[in-house]
Amino acid sequence: MHEMSLAEGVLQLIEDAAQAQSFSRVTTVWLEIGQLAGVEIEAMKFCFDVVVKDSLAEGAKLEIIATPGSGWCMHCAQTVPLAEVFGECPRCGQYQVQVTGGTEMRVKELEVA
């Protein structure tokens, strides 16, 4: 389950931000997850709760913002919404779509105390 290491990465980011901006408690974390990032949202929530135990984010609420995937269809020569990495183009049905968005995960915002 790679969500565990991803969750650890998120905690690391939070701790770095806490040092830089001198806050000591995080109450809510908004995490943006691309639809094509390969992250299981339920697993992510579970792992987050595990890794933040005894940290400044213990008990923090995790809000997931799912961002849609998108790709460039070579056949249509335009950007199209994409549901999976090797998915077909919803316009022409061909599989010549290059992923252009929705593969990232990032911390969008922190609510701190």
Ligand SMILES: [Zn+2]
């Ligand atoms: Zn197409």
